[in-house]
Amino acid sequence: MRAMVLERTAPVEDEPLEARDRSELRPEIGEVSIAVEACGVCRTDVHLAEGEVSTPLPVVPGHQVVGRVLERGGGVESLRPGDVVGVGWVSATCGRCAFCVSGRENLCRRARFTGRDRDGGYAEQMTAPERAVYRLPPGFPAAKAAPLLCAGVIGYRTFKLSGIESGGKLGLFGFGASAHLVLQIARHAGCDVFVFTRTPAHREHALEMGAVWAGGSEDDPGILLDAAASFAPAGAVIPQALRRLERGGTLAVNAIHMTPIPSFDFELLSGERAVRSVTNFTRQDALEFLDLAARIPLEPETHEFPLRAANEALSKVKRGQVRGAAVLVIRN
Numbered sequence: 001m002r003a004m005v006l007e008r009t010a011p012v013e014d015e016p017l018e019a020r021d022r023s024e025l026r027p028e029i030g031e032v033s034i035a036v037e038a039c040g041v042c043r044t045d046v047h048l049a050e051g052e053v054s055t056p057l058p059v060v061p062g063h064q065v066v067g068r069v070l071e072r073g074g075g076v077e078s079l080r081p082g083d084v085v086g087v088g089w090v091s092a093t094c095g096r097c098a099f100c101v102s103g104r105e106n107l108c109r110r111a112r113f114t115g116r117d118r119d120g121g122y123a124e125q126m127t128a129p130e131r132a133v134y135r136l137p138p139g140f141p142a143a144k145a146a147p148l149l150c151a152g153v154i155g156y157r158t159f160k161l162s163g164i165e166s167g168g169k170l171g172l173f174g175f176g177a178s179a180h181l182v183l184q185i186a187r188h189a190g191c192d193v194f195v196f197t198r199t200p201a202h203r204e205h206a207l208e209m210g211a212v213w214a215g216g217s218e219d220d221p222g223i224l225l226d227a228a229a230s231f232a233p234a235g236a237v238i239p240q241a242l243r244r245l246e247r248g249g250t251l252a253v254n255a256i257h258m259t260p261i262p263s264f265d266f267e268l269l270s271g272e273r274a275v276r277s278v279t280n281f282t283r284q285d286a287l288e289f290l291d292l293a294a295r296i297p298l299e300p301e302t303h304e305f306p307l308r309a310a311n312e313a314l315s316k317v318k319r320g321q322v323r324g325a326a327v328l329v330i331r332n
């Protein structure tokens with residue numbers, strides 16, 4: 001089977017992923033093997049390829065995987081061959097720490113991640129533990145379902161942690177794969193959405209999708225936001241977002257890596273404003289979100305690439321040249 005393998009970290013323009021032929025995969029006890037049909041390309045994959053987020057090498061990246069179960073290992077009860085399934089970023093958690101036993105396994109320090117600690121979906125096949133596999137709602141073709149598995153579910157967690165209430169004014173800073181799905185969730189909740197992005201094409205996209213305002217991160221929409229979410233890997237956005245936030249509002253930061261945050265006056269934070277990061281997701285988040293995605297229904301916009309073009313897809317994600325979500329389409 002064919003896989004795109006990260007053997008060395010390098011700028012994605014230098015094409016760090018190599019195409020390799022590998023032997024067919026067999027599931028171990030408690031796992032299934034999956035014939036991959038589509039895999040989303042996430043900014044985290046850019047950080048992994050470039051060494052900003054550490055990873056053991058070699059590794060097959062890819063943690064927004066949609067495919068069909070090929071074979072199940074011993075002890076697997078909930079899945080059968082042929083089932084359409086998805087796999088996301090969280091592959092395993094310890095199940096015993098204070099976080100795991102209180103429903104906050106997203107914070108487990110022993111968590112292992114798909115496409116980092118074990119091979120992911122930039123390949124024709126992968127294996128995954130039963131607990132890391134989700135049944136997908138009907139109605140989504142594989143390429144459209146793929147971005148739900150990270151951009152969507154972590155975006156959903158970001159939306160929740162921002163504390164925005166139905167009908168409120170929500171600011172989104174950065175408008176890529178995750179934010180374009182959060183915009184749809186927010187509109188479904190009756191919120192007015194304000195989008196801040198330096199990319200003119202992304203502003204246009206946001207307005208087409210129903211944002212009430214779109215501008216640059218320095219621009220003033222003339223109102224104060226009840227809550228905000230940042231998707232940009234740039235620390236400079238934090239004080240810019242705080243400047244637009246109403247008293248008592250939360251800025252939820254969806255990032256796994258960020259450039260340093262510049263110092264700012266306390267005044268921007270006073271008035272009980274809060275900044276909080278968003279880390280991974282829980283299984284409960286994923287189940288809730290997949291159900292919501294089908295009910296809205298979310299319409300992910302995808303820019304599709306063949307598996308062999310994974311390096312090009314990473315470059316485009318890095319440069320913000322993708323409208324919606326980048327997806328590798330592996331089988332049809």
Ligand SMILES: [Zn+2]
Pocket residue numbers: 042043044045063089150151
């Ligand atoms: Zn991701």
Ligand SMILES: [Zn+2]
Pocket residue numbers: 093094095096097098099100105108109110111
């Ligand atoms: Zn744990």
